[in-house]
Amino acid sequence: MDDWKPATALIVGAGSGLSASIARAFAADGMKVTLAARDVAKLNTLCRDIGAEAFSCDASELQQVETLFASLDTGPNGAPDVVVYNPSYRVRGPLIELKPEDVARTLMVTAFGGFLVGQQAVRRMTEKGRGVMVFTGASASVKGYAQSAPFAMGKFALRGLAQSMAREFQPRGIHIAHVNIDGGIRNQGRGYVEKPGQPDSFLDPDAIAATYLHLVRQQRSAWTFELEVRPWLESF
Amino acid sequence: MDDWKPATALIVGAGSGLSASIARAFAADGMKVTLAARDVAKLNTLCRDIGAEAFSCDASELQQVETLFASLDTGPNGAPDVVVYNPSYRVRGPLIELKPEDVARTLMVTAFGGFLVGQQAVRRMTEKGRGVMVFTGASASVKGYAQSAPFAMGKFALRGLAQSMAREFQPRGIHIAHVNIDGGIRNQGRGYVEKPGQPDSFLDPDAIAATYLHLVRQQRSAWTFELEVRPWLESF
Amino acid sequence: MDDWKPATALIVGAGSGLSASIARAFAADGMKVTLAARDVAKLNTLCRDIGAEAFSCDASELQQVETLFASLDTGPNGAPDVVVYNPSYRVRGPLIELKPEDVARTLMVTAFGGFLVGQQAVRRMTEKGRGVMVFTGASASVKGYAQSAPFAMGKFALRGLAQSMAREFQPRGIHIAHVNIDGGIRNQGRGYVEKPGQPDSFLDPDAIAATYLHLVRQQRSAWTFELEVRPWLESF
Amino acid sequence: MDDWKPATALIVGAGSGLSASIARAFAADGMKVTLAARDVAKLNTLCRDIGAEAFSCDASELQQVETLFASLDTGPNGAPDVVVYNPSYRVRGPLIELKPEDVARTLMVTAFGGFLVGQQAVRRMTEKGRGVMVFTGASASVKGYAQSAPFAMGKFALRGLAQSMAREFQPRGIHIAHVNIDGGIRNQGRGYVEKPGQPDSFLDPDAIAATYLHLVRQQRSAWTFELEVRPWLESF
Numbered sequence: 056m057d058d059w060k061p062a063t064a065l066i067v068g069a070g071s072g073l074s075a076s077i078a079r080a081f082a083a084d085g086m087k088v089t090l091a092a093r094d095v096a097k098l099n100t101l102c103r104d105i106g107a108e109a110f111s112c113d114a115s116e117l118q119q120v121e122t123l124f125a126s127l128d129t130g131p132n133g134a135p136d137v138v139v140y141n142p143s144y145r146v147r148g149p150l151i152e153l154k155p156e157d158v159a160r161t162l163m164v165t166a167f168g169g170f171l172v173g174q175q176a177v178r179r180m181t182e183k184g185r186g187v188m189v190f191t192g193a194s195a196s197v198k199g200y201a202q203s204a205p206f207a208m209g210k211f212a213l214r215g216l217a218q219s220m221a222r223e224f225q226p227r228g229i230h231i232a233h234v235n236i237d238g239g240i241r242n243q244g245r246g247y248v249e250k251p252g253q254p255d256s257f258l259d260p261d262a263i264a265a266t267y268l269h270l271v272r273q274q275r276s277a278w279t280f281e282l283e284v285r286p287w288l289e290s291f
Numbered sequence: 292m293d294d295w296k297p298a299t300a301l302i303v304g305a306g307s308g309l310s311a312s313i314a315r316a317f318a319a320d321g322m323k324v325t326l327a328a329r330d331v332a333k334l335n336t337l338c339r340d341i342g343a344e345a346f347s348c349d350a351s352e353l354q355q356v357e358t359l360f361a362s363l364d365t366g367p368n369g370a371p372d373v374v375v376y377n378p379s380y381r382v383r384g385p386l387i388e389l390k391p392e393d394v395a396r397t398l399m400v401t402a403f404g405g406f407l408v409g410q411q412a413v414r415r416m417t418e419k420g421r422g423v424m425v426f427t428g429a430s431a432s433v434k435g436y437a438q439s440a441p442f443a444m445g446k447f448a449l450r451g452l453a454q455s456m457a458r459e460f461q462p463r464g465i466h467i468a469h470v471n472i473d474g475g476i477r478n479q480g481r482g483y484v485e486k487p488g489q490p491d492s493f494l495d496p497d498a499i500a501a502t503y504l505h506l507v508r509q510q511r512s513a514w515t516f517e518l519e520v521r522p523w524l525e526s527f
Numbered sequence: 528m529d530d531w532k533p534a535t536a537l538i539v540g541a542g543s544g545l546s547a548s549i550a551r552a553f554a555a556d557g558m559k560v561t562l563a564a565r566d567v568a569k570l571n572t573l574c575r576d577i578g579a580e581a582f583s584c585d586a587s588e589l590q591q592v593e594t595l596f597a598s599l600d601t602g603p604n605g606a607p608d609v610v611v612y613n614p615s616y617r618v619r620g621p622l623i624e625l626k627p628e629d630v631a632r633t634l635m636v637t638a639f640g641g642f643l644v645g646q647q648a649v650r651r652m653t654e655k656g657r658g659v660m661v662f663t664g665a666s667a668s669v670k671g672y673a674q675s676a677p678f679a680m681g682k683f684a685l686r687g688l689a690q691s692m693a694r695e696f697q698p699r700g701i702h703i704a705h706v707n708i709d710g711g712i713r714n715q716g717r718g719y720v721e722k723p724g725q726p727d728s729f730l731d732p733d734a735i736a737a738t739y740l741h742l743v744r745q746q747r748s749a750w751t752f753e754l755e756v757r758p759w760l761e762s763f
Numbered sequence: 764m765d766d767w768k769p770a771t772a773l774i775v776g777a778g779s780g781l782s783a784s785i786a787r788a789f790a791a792d793g794m795k796v797t798l799a800a801r802d803v804a805k806l807n808t809l810c811r812d813i814g815a816e817a818f819s820c821d822a823s824e825l826q827q828v829e830t831l832f833a834s835l836d837t838g839p840n841g842a843p844d845v846v847v848y849n850p851s852y853r854v855r856g857p858l859i860e861l862k863p864e865d866v867a868r869t870l871m872v873t874a875f876g877g878f879l880v881g882q883q884a885v886r887r888m889t890e891k892g893r894g895v896m897v898f899t900g901a902s903a904s905v906k907g908y909a910q911s912a913p914f915a916m917g918k919f920a921l922r923g924l925a926q927s928m929a930r931e932f933q934p935r936g937i938h939i940a941h942v943n944i945d946g947g948i949r950n951q952g953r954g955y956v957e958k959p960g961q962p963d964s965f966l967d968p969d970a971i972a973a974t975y976l977h978l979v980r981q982q983r984s985a986w987t988f989e990l991e992v993r994p995w996l997e998s999f
Contacts, residue, residue, distance in 0.1 A: 274967060
């Protein structure tokens with residue numbers, strides 16, 4: 056049985072609680088971790104804690120994504136074995152009132168950035184013959200909610216990208232996975248604070264990270280392309 | 292039982308055999324039809340045959356879409372009762388070789404244009420309390436094929452838009468439908484010419500149009516949101 | 528373009544408002560209709576109105592299904608060009624309290640009967656090289672609701688049967704379709720009576736029947752395998 | 764964060780390589796494991812290796828399932844914290860030639876047995892307020908293949924059961940999961956032997972078991988209901 060083990064990881068869209076938890080879980084498992092985010096100032100503590108390096112990058116901008124990967128190529132860790140794509144943007148409200156430029160931006164950050172990062176990632180992974188790319192989805196990846204068309208468009212598109220990449224690159228040794236996060240992440244949104252008597256009703260980012268780590272460590276004879284994570288009290 | 296019957300239709304992305312067939316089917320059913328396409332020169336015969344008017348419009352450009360609908364508002368037919376969104380763009384090939392600008396264009400034409408047209412359409416339909424909006428999907432709407440990520444991204448996104456609009460606007464009297472065309476349309480692609488002994492192995496555009504017309508005429512107690520059309524010999 | 532037109536139809540599970548509406552729609556389109564139900568006494572008026580013959584048949588019993596089809600073979604209409612399978616049975620309640628024999632019965636009536644009828648139907652249709660088989664699904668065909676596991680099991684199984692039959696028999700000229708009825712049918716369940724101000728909030732059986740007729744009349748280059756019908760006010 | 768940890772497990776349908784791998788993985792994680800199968804003679808070595816007890820049980824027979832659980836209740840391990848349902852039965856071939864009794868048996872073993880075992884399991888788990896129930900699915904759980912309708916019927920039905928149980932019991936503390944095994948398991952079917960140059964082209968049962976163990980250990984704020992496992996070289 057194949058016993059490949061990833062040594063380096065890049066987490067794009069770092070900063071939120073989920074990205075930090077993934078970074079800590081990967082580092083605890085022995086990976087060298089790099090973080091990329093538009094705003095890196097807030098990553099100082101995390102970087103120090105786990106010995107990670109942080110790069111400033113707007114994932115929807117080709118030039119910045121190219122620069123990010125070029126920097127990794129020549130850095131101490133080299134091209135990453137694992138890449139996680141987390142960024143998203145969303146606007147909500149009555150469809151009639153949405154501003155078209157906000158819809159375009161949602162598509163660019165949520166889906167097009169996934170393509171830019173994914174393309175750079177698999178270029179390098181195919182050379183090595185191994186790698187893992189995980190895309191972070193949401194409830195909106197498989198269900199278009201009323202008054203939330205832009206996010207559905209972006210997350211559906213990202214899922215289409217992930218499926219297409221899985222079919223193209225899994226036979227070349229690169230594990231592609233898509234995780235539907237079906238619920239609010241604790242403390243990461245307005246109101247995502249648990250009520251008395253409802254423990255664990257929001258997703259704990261460390262619990263999600265445990266599943267990301269499991270995906271990354273799956274043996275190639277039994278890869279999971281897609282799964283969802285959902286609090287026990289969440290209706291679906 | 293409600294007996295509302297649409298009187299006017301706008302078909303965006305006209306020009307292909309499918310759009311022409313839909314236009315003829317709608318006109319034969321008594322609707323006044325308007326066609327919109329980037330290149331209207333090729334629509335002359337069709338317009339004359341069915342008494343339709345044609346407008347030049349790039350559906351991925353906000354300004355042009357606004358101008359199109361404004362022209363209809365003040366024209367003889369008024370705002371359309373039925374709108375069909377057909378445009379798509381695609382690039383194929385190894386993901387590593389795709390040009391990012393082509394991927395962005397695929398998203399813009401295939402999905403963002405659907406938002407622009409859909410937004411203008413429902414603004415007017417909600418005022419009337421009735422209307423029908425049909426989005427044209429493809430096999431790629433529900434399955435991301437290898438070496439075809441951009442089209443999957445665009446068509447997945449369009450489906451997410453359609454679902455979200457259905458949940459927001461159906462309770463307001465507007466029928467939203469999404470049609471997955473799962474196969475090649477006769478004579479509309481390289482190689483889409485039937486082989487001896489395999490009649491009807493590509494979709495006949497008139498046969499597809501019959502189903503579009505059925506959707507448009509469904510009574511509101513039993514609306515179909517989604518269906519696929521597929522040749523009998525197509526594997527799936 | 529192929530212009531085959533079905534001449535005879537068998538509706539199994541007749542008696543409910545939906546079956547009666549389908550029978551009337553098919554008869555109005557020129558088909559000779561046969562009805563099969565466990566209790567045929569209630570079908571007298573319908574039979575007289577549309578000139579149909581009724582047979583008593585428990586669709587979950589092999590012998591009775593064989594007898595039904597043998598009777599048709601030697602009758603004036605011959606083997607049916609179109610067969611519709613409607614029967615279902617269900618029990619609800621806390622899973623812990625369900626009686627296993629009721630669960631088994633739900634599987635037998637809702638799914639196994641579909642196999643028995645489908646097998647007899649396609650045996651005859653493959654000889655003719657044409658035919659249509661429509662299976663009636665429900666919301667439970669694609670979503671397993673709490674406290675309703677038996678119905679989900681039966682309707683999921685029926686959908687699996689329909690998919691498998693589509694892949695085996697469509698290339699042999701037999702159109703297989705599955706209709707998800709996502710909502711209550713007017714006057715056919717407790718509480719399925721519309722409230723003031725909510726017209727058409729339950730499915731009108733005649734409206735559903737119009738879509739069954741459309742499926743049956745689709746040209747083979749553009750067959751629909753699956754669609755749902757849903758009231759405009761239904762959430763999903 | 765909740766830190767419940769299962770102490771006992773029951774694996775139904777034991778005997779195959781997958782069940783043995785799951786049993787070993789659970790035992791290695793510290794669980795007391797019980798095995799149930801129609802034929803227990805072949806389980807001797809496994810039982811000795813991991814200190815497990817084996818019970819003879821036909822999971823499609825109510826009486827036998829009741830007896831199994833009653834035996835566990837009064838045994839040293841008590842009612843199981845984790846239950847895995849693996850049994851399935853299948854017949855293949857042209858639908859026209861299938862024997863109806865084989866189709867009924869497929870439904871009974873593959874799906875009805877899942878209900879019988881699931882009902883007994885959750886009766887006990889709801890009393891404790893915690894538990895995990897995993898159902899083993901297949902490619903046929905979500906796709907009905909030609910000439911394989913019975914297996915599709917059984918596996919679709921089992922998935923419907925799992926969904927319904929998830930919606931009813933997850934808010935009561937019981938994790939329900941459904942695993943689609945999308946490929947052949949190494950050495951467990953005719954031809955499931957790897958060809959030179961195609962390592963890991965069949966699922967390694969130990970690799971699958973690692974994912975079952977992960978599911979069983981997920982924290983309740985981030986439960987996965989469904990995932991698939993698939994070899995890297997498998998097309999889908």
